[in-house]
Amino acid sequence: MIRSLLVRGMLVGLAAALLALVVAWIFGEPQVGHAIGFEEHQAALAGEPPEPELVSRSMQKTLGLATGIGLYGVALGGLFALAFAFAYGRIGSFGARATSALVALAGFTAVELAPFMKYPANPPSVGSPDTIGKRTALYFGLILISVLFAIAAVLIGRRLAPRLGNWNAALTAVGVFIALLGVAYLTMPTVQEVPKDFPAVVLWRFRLSSLGIQATLWTALGLLFGPLTERRLPHRSPATAATPITTA
Amino acid sequence: MAQTASPQSHSQPIPVRIPVRQLLPWAIFAAVLALLLIYFVGAEQGATSLIGGHYVHEFVHDGRHLLGFPCH
Numbered sequence: 001m002i003r004s005l006l007v008r009g010m011l012v013g014l015a016a017a018l019l020a021l022v023v024a025w026i027f028g029e030p031q032v033g034h035a036i037g038f039e040e041h042q043a044a045l046a047g048e049p050p051e052p053e054l055v056s057r058s059m060q061k062t063l064g065l066a067t068g069i070g071l072y073g074v075a076l077g078g079l080f081a082l083a084f085a086f087a088y089g090r091i092g093s094f095g096a097r098a099t100s101a102l103v104a105l106a107g108f109t110a111v112e113l114a115p116f117m118k119y120p121a122n123p124p125s126v127g128s129p130d131t132i133g134k135r136t137a138l139y140f141g142l143i144l145i146s147v148l149f150a151i152a153a154v155l156i157g158r159r160l161a162p163r164l165g166n167w168n169a170a171l172t173a174v175g176v177f178i179a180l181l182g183v184a185y186l187t188m189p190t191v192q193e194v195p196k197d198f199p200a201v202v203l204w205r206f207r208l209s210s211l212g213i214q215a216t217l218w219t220a221l222g223l224l225f226g227p228l229t230e231r232r233l234p235h236r237s238p239a240t241a242a243t244p245i246t247t248a
Numbered sequence: 249m250a251q252t253a254s255p256q257s258h259s260q261p262i263p264v265r266i267p268v269r270q271l272l273p274w275a276i277f278a279a280v281l282a283l284l285l286i287y288f289v290g291a292e293q294g295a296t297s298l299i300g301g302h303y304v305h306e307f308v309h310d311g312r313h314l315l316g317f318p319c320h
Contacts (some may be wrong), residue, residue, distance in 0.1 A: 001266065002274040028314040047298045055306040068311020075282035087266035099263070112316070121316035124309075135318040174252050196311045235261035247277035 001232070003082045008229055013077015016220035017070045020213045024069060027209035029061050034071060034202045035123035042125070042195070080107060080221055091154070092166065096233055097226035104222020110150035112214045115142040118185050121210035123202065127193045135191055145184050153177035233238060290317040 036057070040050065053062060080103065088099050119139045127135060157173030164172065194203065285306075290312060292298060293305035305320070312319045 001269060006274060006278055024311075024314050029310065032310055035318035037249070054302055060306065060310050064307045065310040065314070068289050068308035071285050071308075071317065072311065072315055075285035075289075078278045078282045082271070082278055085266050085271055086268075086275075093260075093262060095260065095263060116316055119318075121313065122318065123313060124319070127320070128317060129320050132318060132320055136291055139316075139318055140291070197273040206313075210314050213314055213315065226255060234264040234266070236264055237261055 001234075002082075002085055004232055005015060005077055005085050005229060009077040009079075009081025009084070009225060010074045011077070012221055012224045012228060013073040013075070013080065015224060016077065016217045017073025019220050020073065020217040021066055021069050023209070023216045024065060024213050025061075027212060028206070031123060031202055031206035031209060032038065032061070035125050035206065038198060038202070039125035042197075047242070051248075069213070069217075072222075076217065077221060077225075080104065080225065083107065084225065084229075091158070095226075095235075096230040100226030100229075101222045104218050104225075106150055106154070108218035108222075110146045111143055112147040112211075112218065114149075115139060116180055116211060116214075118142055118188065119191060120207050122193075123206040125195060126198060126203065127191075131191070131193065137239075138188065138191065142184065142188065146181060149177055149180040149184070152180070181234070262295070294319060 043050065084100055084103050087103050090097065091102065093101065094102065119135070119142060153173040153176045156176055157169045161169040161170055163169075288304060289308050294312075295303055295318070309319065
């Protein structure tokens with residue numbers, strides 16, 4: 001049961017990664033190219049010799065990119081399947097499709113969007129190599145914090161649901177998540193390492209395409225996983241549980 | 249007007265929870281593997297390095313930037 005969910009999650013993750021790869025090729029790669037051009041131009045102005053290429057650019061933007069996004073998609077799909085298996089039947093009476101879409105929405109918000117708004121994606125030549133350790137720790141740290149906040153918000157929402165009703169409990173949970181996240185944003189250090197002459201248009205388009213790649217990945221995951229697993233999941237037919245519903 | 253819903257008119261199946269005991273071993277196993285994969289795509293030979301050199305970093309370079317991980 002769990003095994004089949006896990007396998008499906010990883011396959012759906014791979015399919016979602018293929019879609020994300022198309023977005024990455026069309027919208028992301030041109031911006032990476034511009035950023036590398038800027039880097040080489042700056043190095044030439046400073047009179048530095050060009051860096052030797054360990055992996056060629058054509059390899060990086062085809063097989064390298066596909067491998068990176070593909071592995072990320074498979075890993076995310078597996079984790080998504082487990083989160084789904086836990087959420088199914090525990091966040092209300094949502095069916096497989098709705099549960100899958102909601103878990104993906106929460107996952108995208110907590111794992112990608114919330115950390116991105118504080119520590120956005122950076123193209124090559126933005127970010128000093130000296131601070132890579134600190135920036136990596138902050139980024140992964142904020143992902144962890146944001147996921148914990150999301151879990152806390154869901155637990156609070158579930159607790160409040162009988163008293164406030166589902167809609168208001170869900171809104172309260174969202175409010176709690178935003179408030180906690182705001183505190184994290186204000187207390188965590190700001191990273192500002194964009195070189196002075198770096199073109200703003202390239203930075204904006206690069207970050208937008210990065211968000212677009214992640215949004216594509218999570219959307220495909222959330223919308224494909226539900227219909228593909230629906231029939232395998234345990235459920236009671238309403239006939240056994242049906243209580244007479246009377247409407248006045 | 250009073251009306252009793254028949255099973256046909258209310259055909260939404262009710263989801264049944266998967267027991268945590270059944271979920272946990274898979275969760276631990278898959279989470280470790282998945283996080284390891286994400287580590288190699290997202291961070292190896294950047295801030296930390298398990299394997300020497302820069303080949304892994306350079307190979308997944310574009311994916312790392314575009315997925316939003318700090319690269320270098």
